[in-house]
Amino acid sequence: MNASHTPSFAQLLECLRTNTLLGNPSLISQALQEDAQNESALFQLALACAGHERLDDAFFIFNCLEAANPTDPRIPYNLGLICSLRSDHAAALAAYERALSLAPDDLDALINQGATCNDLKDYAGALKALERATQINPGIKEAWLNLGIALNHLQSYEQSLRAYDQALALDPQYFEAWVNRSVPLNALKRYQEACTSCEKAIALRPNDAQGW
Incomplete structure (x- = not known):
């Protein structure tokens, strides 16, 4: 039937x-x-x-x-x-x-688990899931973005910056990565580079408040 x-x-x-x-x-x-x-x-x-x-x-x-x-x-x-x-x-x-x-080893579940841990401010949990995801497949920009967010909140600013750069290597037009990249740069007092990241974000989305 x-x-x-x-x-x-x-x-x-x-x-x-x-x-x-x-x-x-x-x-x-x-x-x-x-x-x-x-x-x-x-x-x-x-x-x-x-x-x-x-x-x-x-x-x-x-x-x-x-x-x-x-x-x-x-x-x-x-x-x-x-x-x-x-x-x-x-x-x-x-x-x-x-x-x-x-x-x-389901990549989608790992990435979403990591992003949800970030939402819940469980940054150590996010780090574990997202590091695993990037090991399985380093070619997914969302995994690197969320890994950068977790690392930034864990005050691992240099590692956070590298994660955002990995995301941008995969997609140079990735607005969220340019915006978030400025955060660890500010923490590292690399203000000119932070401004450059924000300017890249604003060029992509001039009407989005995050870049400004």
Whole structure:
């Protein structure tokens, strides 16, 4: 039977259309029992909900999927993304940790774990995750940016500067790296270089207050 044609799945889609899914928690388990293919369809449905900013519905579906299949690292990873969008950084971090317990070298999970640790001011945790990410693949600018942020807060200013420079080597038009690079330069009293970094940022985004 096609996943989209099972009775529970069709009812689930109707609940989404009428914004009543959260009031029908048993529908997902019923859909999963009716056809194994429904799990893949539900995963895509949750992604679609997230993409349309229906975060509560996406969160609900992914939670049900994780309960049904706790060994798929993609599910807690996406839960982490949704929690981050909801500004629930503690829940996001817990979700990324569950994903990494299943796939320890997952780059996206490591980078997002590091960024979330920065949000939570756990800079030592961020350092650990982001150093691992840059070791696995040194070609991801977001990993270097977030590593620079963590190192700056740990007052490792020279190392922070090197991390931002690595990000800029990958993308010379990386606004966030130019802006953040000025912070350790100021701490090192290298004020002319800090000004140059800010000027580079302003040239890229003249209407963004951060550069000014």
